[in-house]
Amino acid sequence: MADAYILGIESSCDETAAAVVRSGEKLISNVVASQIATHQPYGGVVPELASREHLRAIVPVVRQALADAKQTYHSLDAIAVTQGPGLAGALLVGISYAKALAFALDKPLIAVNHLEGHVHAVLLEERQKGNHEPQFPVLALVVSGGHTHLYLAARKNEGWTYENIGHTRDDAAGEAFDKVAKLIGLGYPGGPIVDRLAPHGDPSAVKFLPAQIKHPDRRHHRGQKEEIENDRPRFDFSYSGIKTAVLRYVEVHGMRDSIELRRQALAKISKPKLEDYLATCDRQTLDLVASFQRAIVEDLVSKTLAAAQAYDVATLFVTGGVAANSELRKTFEQQGAQAGVPVYFPSRALSTDNAAMIAAAAYPKYLAKDFAAMDFSAEANLVLR
Ligand code: KG4
Ligand code: ZN
Numbered sequence: 492m493a494d495a496y497i498l499g500i501e502s503s504c505d506e507t508a509a510a511v512v513r514s515g516e517k518l519i520s521n522v523v524a525s526q527i528a529t530h531q532p533y534g535g536v537v538p539e540l541a542s543r544e545h546l547r548a549i550v551p552v553v554r555q556a557l558a559d560a561k562q563t564y565h566s567l568d569a570i571a572v573t574q575g576p577g578l579a580g581a582l583l584v585g586i587s588y589a590k591a592l593a594f595a596l597d598k599p600l601i602a603v604n605h606l607e608g609h610v611h612a613v614l615l616e617e618r619q620k621g622n623h624e625p626q627f628p629v630l631a632l633v634v635s636g637g638h639t640h641l642y643l644a645a646r647k648n649e650g651w652t653y654e655n656i657g658h659t660r661d662d663a664a665g666e667a668f669d670k671v672a673k674l675i676g677l678g679y680p681g682g683p684i685v686d687r688l689a690p691h692g693d694p695s696a697v698k699f700l701p702a703q704i705k706h707p708d709r710r711h712h713r714g715q716k717e718e719i720e721n722d723r724p725r726f727d728f729s730y731s732g733i734k735t736a737v738l739r740y741v742e743v744h745g746m747r748d749s750i751e752l753r754r755q756a757l758a759k760i761s762k763p764k765l766e767d768y769l770a771t772c773d774r775q776t777l778d779l780v781a782s783f784q785r786a787i788v789e790d791l792v793s794k795t796l797a798a799a800q801a802y803d804v805a806t807l808f809v810t811g812g813v814a815a816n817s818e819l820r821k822t823f824e825q826q827g828a829q830a831g832v833p834v835y836f837p838s839r840a841l842s843t844d845n846a847a848m849i850a851a852a853a854y855p856k857y858l859a860k861d862f863a864a865m866d867f868s869a870e871a872n873l874v875l876r
Pocket of ligand 1: 504634635636637638664665666668669680681682683686811812813814815816817842843844
């Protein structure tokens, strides 16, 4: 089979990204235009602004990805784009552009699930290192700003199939990082800031109880209550409680004024450095940050390893924006080794949203000629199966 050069396009949230990947195993170029500066004043992603920024960035980002890869529009073999899940308006920018390119160039168009992209970020880099295909079954924890999902993954012909065996009942882990950072006056996005501040505090200073999930999951499906429960064990997460616990801690300990001062001080600095954050944080705040991160990490690692044991998996993947977290990586490595399960992460650059993962996930579909029809559309709540 000749090499296939696939252009990936990703615009599901707040990064406009394009990349060229060869045959699902070699990253040729990877361009990510972040919108952090646009959303920062609002402390979170504003969907309308995200769409507008994608529109502004999509053409130059794709051009840059082609130039870095020394490819032309005509030398590509296929165009892959994120179909969902994500913000509908943001997804549509990438999809419309990918469709136009595929139509004008008469190239195959491939629709990719963003979550499958995160899984393939791991595979792409392992293949690039010359490692063998993973041992199955694989358990993948996709942990990001929008998701905290556990998938049991298996191979099926050229492609992969996924069974969801756990998900967050409320906030995603990355969302908890972002909301708590905002609450403490640290700005947006919270994950990377908390990651860098946590080693400066005492993680045992504040006790956060892990969320106990006792009731079965009830979801509204087309207006009907649907019980998602089968006889397979489930490993669900919940992170809205810890956010409330941090809020209570802040109130009980009278931290509101110092938080407001921190917010104002940091707002005056265009790109605060670690020293700037440290200069605005007292011991109590650093201890709170470290304890919060420890609680999230312990919950993610213990539930995931319990699921790995229950399903007797051979390999664990940890991927998505929160997989960039230093303490999470270290704890998974240590406890995975103790449990005898090899754990694989993407590099930090491919943990957060990017288009290389989309181009990589598209390769099995390219081999299977699983191409998208020109009338396919964005699916904000696309499920991974
Ligand atoms: O995968 P991603 O780029 O976008 C989504 O699909 O959501 O993930 C972004 C999320 C944000 O919530 C961000 O705060 C979090 O990942 N994140 C981190 C770190 N880097 C990014 N969380 C903890 N530690 C980090 N180092
Ligand atoms: Zn993502």
